[in-house]
Amino acid sequence: MISAYYFGAISLVLIGLYAVLVKKNVLKMLIGLSIMETGVNLLLVSIGYIYGRSAPILSEGIGPNQAVDPIPQALVLTAIVIGVATTAMALSVAIILYQKYGTLNVEEIRRLRG
């Protein structure tokens, strides 16, 4: 069954991709990348989702048969951490770019070419 979660996740990915490809401002491109990562994370979580079950934290009343697949959730935790690291790295590069070029417009940041 194709659920609404998949549509939501893929549309987030596409919105992010659109922002990365079309926007001229470096910060908007980086926001696009973050949106894209969020979409991918949602997709991963929804692949492990089973209708009507709860989060995979074993506690009173929730055994392995009442919980959703825990592996995608572990993957998403890792992916979120990696995403944060990439974003931080990218923003610090954006700061250097602004110091050296005085602009964040990608069309004006073009010293390397050919």
Add this chain to the structure above:
Amino acid sequence: MNVQYASLLIAIPLITAFFVPLMKGLGEKAIKTYVLIITAIQAGIATWVFEEVYTTGKPIIVMAGGWRPPVGIDLYIGPFAALFVLIVALVSFLMAVFNFRAVKVEPIDKYAMLFLLLMLGATGMIATGDIFNLFVFMEITAITAYALTAYNKTGEAAEASLKYMVLGGIGSSFFLIGVALIYGATGTLNMAQIAQLAGNINPTVAQVALALVIFGLAVEAELFPLNAWAPDAYQAAPHPVTAMFSAFVVKAGIYALARILYLMSAVGTWKNILHLLIAMATLTVIVAEFSALRQRNVKRMIAYSSVSQVGLIGLAFALGTQAGVDAGVFQMINHAIIKVLLFLGVGYVAVQLGGAEIENFRGLGKRMPLTALGVTVGSMSAVGIPLFNIFWSKLRIILATVDAGYAWAAALVLGASVVEAVYYFRLVHAIWFTGEGERLRESAPLVAIMLLLIAIIVAIGIYPNYAWSLSQKAGNDIFNVAQYIKNVPLMGVGA
């Protein structure tokens, strides 16, 4: 010795990298020496692993925490991984020597840490046996590579790093979607189990997943639509890092691509993916060769040449035959050797004469004759002249391509070699037959490294049999998926 100690290949660089900031007060020399020692230890362990794998003929499976796969994450160090982990460690060691000359920008402690983490990331990508673990190591490699690209803190470096980061971010998202689809279809992330179950996946799902994974890895592997970052990053990065990018970061990417491609070879629509990859690889070769022709900066020119040679490796892997994979591995070994030599030579010239523009190379034969010899041998070999190593691997690729029925691709490889010859001979001509100059003193350790690499290049050029038999074993490791599945002691769950 217990083979589980092979996990030190991952553990040592990871632990030691985070001790670097503690040494900040000891000064630049101490930190560079520390990196040299760590890479030497890593090379020692890698040599031991290589010996172990090639004498017993059996792969080393490291099981994390003692759990058998697929419950635990395993490292699979087969003939291919053993060979390339050794190459990664040796190249890192040589570049750790080069660091003393080439890297002057502060903060050296951050540089040393990123240097070790880059080595770790590539080692992990090559050794891992789990597809999500591969993603994590790919991101370690990528994030350190972004940071190292921007390390010189010039505007160009930041620009190159940004390009790399945007493409890398898109690539890793695609890769992760591919992984999600594969996980959704098979319920596992272990490579051996994926290979076992690949035949049962719905062919359309498998095709989309594989295409997404290939696009994701194509960023690291520098295949055509996603390689715009490569020349910029190569030009802007510190010289030792450029050599590392070309020698093993891109190799790790293309290996991961080939590994996942062949794991899924039981999929019904596999041939379509091969066609996609052949198209991407041939376009990579053509576009990169013609771009290289117009460059005035030698480092950028060699970067384009590196991209085109990696395209050749991609082409060899995309043929889907045993001969193609063997030839691809052979080209990977040879390319790693000559690109280390070329980037070392060019980087050293840029350090001594203040830039890698072609003007600085005029009269190099009189000013720095030994470095000039190194660059010349590297260039001759890259073109594919007999008696040098690349000749044999290009020959093998052409034979494999014709065998698989892609004669047009073989013609393309030959055409590309002609274009390559034009710009490399222009460089060699500028070095030996133009310009004048006083002779400069050349650094003894760097000259020793260059002479060693020249000796290896000529040795493989004259006696290719040993290197070829190594590549056949390593190629078989990638191609023979049934053997791969048999080697991994899977626990009977899930499937």
